[in-house]
Amino acid sequence: MNRLFAATLGILTAIGGFVDIGDLVTNAVVGSRFGLSLAWVVVVGVVGIVLFAHMSGKVTAISGRGTFEIIRERLGPRAALVNLGGSMALTLLTLAAEIGGIALALQLLAGVAPLTIVLPLAFAVWWIVWRVRFSWMENAAGLLGLLLVGFVVALVALDPDWTALGRQLVPSVPAGGGESGLTYAYYAVALFGAAMTPYEVFFFSSGAAEEGWTSRDLWMSRLNVLVGFPLGGVLSLAIAGCAAVVLLPAGIAVTSLSQVLAPVAVALGVVGVVVVLVGVVAATTGAALETALACGYSIAQYAGWPWGKRLRPVQAPQFHVVVAGAVALACVVLATGVDPIMVTEFSVVFSAVALPLTYFPVLVVANDPDYVGEHVNGRVVNAVALVYLVIIGVAAVAAVPLMVLTRMGA
Amino acid sequence: MRPTGSGRRAGVALAVATLFVAAAGCGVADDPLASTVDELTSSARSASLAVQLHAEGRTTSAAVRTQLDDATLDASDALRRTGSLDVQPGQVEPRHQALRVGADTLDLLHHVSDLVRAGRDVPRRTAARLDDVANRLALLSADARGATS
Amino acid sequence: MTEGPRHPARGRLVDVNLHLLDRQVLDRDGLPVLAVDDLEITWPGPGPTGRPQVDRLLLGSGLLTRFFGARAPSWRRRGVPWHDVASIDTAVHLAVGREELDLLWVERWWRDVVVARIPGGRHDPR
Numbered sequence: 001m002n003r004l005f006a007a008t009l010g011i012l013t014a015i016g017g018f019v020d021i022g023d024l025v026t027n028a029v030v031g032s033r034f035g036l037s038l039a040w041v042v043v044v045g046v047v048g049i050v051l052f053a054h055m056s057g058k059v060t061a062i063s064g065r066g067t068f069e070i071i072r073e074r075l076g077p078r079a080a081l082v083n084l085g086g087s088m089a090l091t092l093l094t095l096a097a098e099i100g101g102i103a104l105a106l107q108l109l110a111g112v113a114p115l116t117i118v119l120p121l122a123f124a125v126w127w128i129v130w131r132v133r134f135s136w137m138e139n140a141a142g143l144l145g146l147l148l149v150g151f152v153v154a155l156v157a158l159d160p161d162w163t164a165l166g167r168q169l170v171p172s173v174p175a176g177g178g179e180s181g182l183t184y185a186y187y188a189v190a191l192f193g194a195a196m197t198p199y200e201v202f203f204f205s206s207g208a209a210e211e212g213w214t215s216r217d218l219w220m221s222r223l224n225v226l227v228g229f230p231l232g233g234v235l236s237l238a239i240a241g242c243a244a245v246v247l248l249p250a251g252i253a254v255t256s257l258s259q260v261l262a263p264v265a266v267a268l269g270v271v272g273v274v275v276v277l278v279g280v281v282a283a284t285t286g287a288a289l290e291t292a293l294a295c296g297y298s299i300a301q302y303a304g305w306p307w308g309k310r311l312r313p314v315q316a317p318q319f320h321v322v323v324a325g326a327v328a329l330a331c332v333v334l335a336t337g338v339d340p341i342m343v344t345e346f347s348v349v350f351s352a353v354a355l356p357l358t359y360f361p362v363l364v365v366a367n368d369p370d371y372v373g374e375h376v377n378g379r380v381v382n383a384v385a386l387v388y389l390v391i392i393g394v395a396a397v398a399a400v401p402l403m404v405l406t407r408m409g410a
Numbered sequence: 411m412r413p414t415g416s417g418r419r420a421g422v423a424l425a426v427a428t429l430f431v432a433a434a435g436c437g438v439a440d441d442p443l444a445s446t447v448d449e450l451t452s453s454a455r456s457a458s459l460a461v462q463l464h465a466e467g468r469t470t471s472a473a474v475r476t477q478l479d480d481a482t483l484d485a486s487d488a489l490r491r492t493g494s495l496d497v498q499p500g501q502v503e504p505r506h507q508a509l510r511v512g513a514d515t516l517d518l519l520h521h522v523s524d525l526v527r528a529g530r531d532v533p534r535r536t537a538a539r540l541d542d543v544a545n546r547l548a549l550l551s552a553d554a555r556g557a558t559s
Numbered sequence: 560m561t562e563g564p565r566h567p568a569r570g571r572l573v574d575v576n577l578h579l580l581d582r583q584v585l586d587r588d589g590l591p592v593l594a595v596d597d598l599e600i601t602w603p604g605p606g607p608t609g610r611p612q613v614d615r616l617l618l619g620s621g622l623l624t625r626f627f628g629a630r631a632p633s634w635r636r637r638g639v640p641w642h643d644v645a646s647i648d649t650a651v652h653l654a655v656g657r658e659e660l661d662l663l664w665v666e667r668w669w670r671d672v673v674v675a676r677i678p679g680g681r682h683d684p685r
Contacts, residue, residue, distance in 0.1 A: 063649050065583060072594065073581045111472035131679050251548065252459065253452040255484055258477035262459055265469035273469045304583055304594035304618070305666065313680045317670040371649050 045195025
């Protein structure tokens with residue numbers, strides 16, 4: 001049981017990265033329109049984030065340097081500022097979407113009108129960052145978020161034709177459904193970008209410092225990435241699978257959270273729906289905390305300020321001001337009445353800029369003995385990481401044209 | 411290390427992006443009328459599923475209400491867009507029919523939402539009508555695709 | 560490692576661009592103190608040969624001078640004397656504590672005016 005608690009940082013990071021509100025809906029959209037033919041993208045994304053999260057966690061644990069400090073050192077302050085701008089835009093919009101997402105999940109549970117509870121929810125998110133111990137936050141959000149395993153249970157309970165599902169795994173555009181190669185490519189890029197969003201790496205590596213990991217704790221970093229992210233990937237695939245089994249044959253294309261839950265209702269009834277919704281609330285809250293903290297970590301590390309929840313707020317004042325400011329800005333975004341889920345799909349554009357500028361410095365530094373001593377990357381890890389840099393580069397270049405051409409996947 | 415030749419790299423990136431866009435432009439994009447009619451179909455089927463779940467008590471009533479509201483919003487949006495599309499000559503009649511059936515669907519969705527919000531059961535006849543309009547819309551979308559190929 | 564210019568003084572060769580600029584600065588207790596923005600060099604230097612010597616490290620985030628070039632006006636230049644630098648590895652370590660540094664006045668302003676006034680600001684999270 002202790003080992004499970006030791007992995008909660010990885011689980012929480014993965015939850016914020018794979019089953020936050022945007023991904024919950026996107027995975028269901030993909031399942032309802034493409035079946036499981038995009039599942040390979042999730043697998044590719046999981047391997048990539050496992051690699052890079054561990055590298056960044058390793059660097060921070062051994063050298064004490066935060067990921068954004070390294071980005072500033074390697075790229076210089078101007079290029080790092082471009083990265084910061086792009087990452088901040090993405091992370092802030094995601095934070096807004098998460099807070100909106102908590103409200104949407106509560107609407108499905110209890111019928112509360114989302115706009116009325118945005119402010120109390122935002123305040124609660126801020127208060128947790130301000131006051132609650134990092135490990136409590138990790139454990140609560142991470143473990144309750146695991147209730148999303150209800151999607152796996154639902155998929156099994158639906159008793160689908162597993163061979164037919166298996167045949168869907170072959171990458172191809174489903175025929176006759178009105179989907180084109182372009183929309184397929186758009187969702188492939190969107191799913192990949194969602195799996196490898198930079199804030200996961202900022203949060204995980206800074207979380208390593210919050211937990212006080214040192215060079216003797218690298219096994220914990222490995223445990224966390226190898227438990228958390230594949231778990232996140234399995235949950236993503238289960239959500240897509242449920243949509244593929246129930247919604248795709250019915251011709252229902254997912255556009256909102258309410259439809260994401262429908263397969264669970266079909267399979268498990270109202271008890272399943274309530275359990276999964278509690279999981280959604282927990283996962284979305286975890287993602288809100290992750291993105292709010294990631295805003296604080298990146299800006300504070302870029303500027304050289306003290307940062308971290310392990311310090312008293314008076315010891316890291318600008319860090320806490322940034323987090324509070326980010327939450328406030330997120331509320332402003334939500335107050336415009338914009339659809340929070342549409343916001344996350346749009347923010348994929350900004351991750352296109354931030355992805356290569358984040359992962360390249362991390363890879364360079366993970367090979368530098370000044371930072372990691374004897375724990376430099378092995379040759380296999382480097383080879384795979386280089387392949388991923390190419391994939392990231394292609395995704396970064398393709399994201400904006402695809403978004404424009406497909407009108408965001410319509 | 412500091413990035414050098416960043417201008418050159420930006421140029422390469424731009425060239426690749428342009429190539430990509432050009433190649434993608436040759437790809438197959440879906441017919442707009444069929445797309446919007448598919449959205450109407452999807453809304454109708456989503457509402458039908460919600461009504462079914464509601465009748466069987468398999469989900470929270472808040473979820474049913476929200477799903478119906480979302481379906482109504484989507485249908486209304488899709489109907490509006492169907493009306494403002496430029497269509498090819500062979501698609502004028504399909505579009506006209508889609509607008510008619512779509513308007514019926516939207517009325518039906520409003521009616522069902524009102525029933526659920528008032529806490530009343532949705533009669534089986536009404537639920538069957540939802541399925542019926544969904545099927546008709548699906549046929550129309552196939553027609554629209556056929557008219558352009 | 561490429562050969563630098565011949566120099567009679569002994570010691571470690573540090574590349575300003577690679578090892579100094581934009582590095583995190585840590586105080587005597589390992590707490591963060593901004594980043595190295597720029598160097599101030601006196602030339603001719605004070606020694607008998609008059610060789611240029613590093614006078615101060617200028618701290619900040621490096622943005623303004625990198626974007627606009629030239630030198631920041633003296634009131635904006637927040638510096639740490641070179642003799643306060645204790646060691647250089649992946650960060651620049653100072654021999655003084657951050658409480659003794661005047662240049663952190665912005666952080667102190669945020670701390671005293673905003674954060675300390677919010678309930679729980681001094682609370683130890685552990």
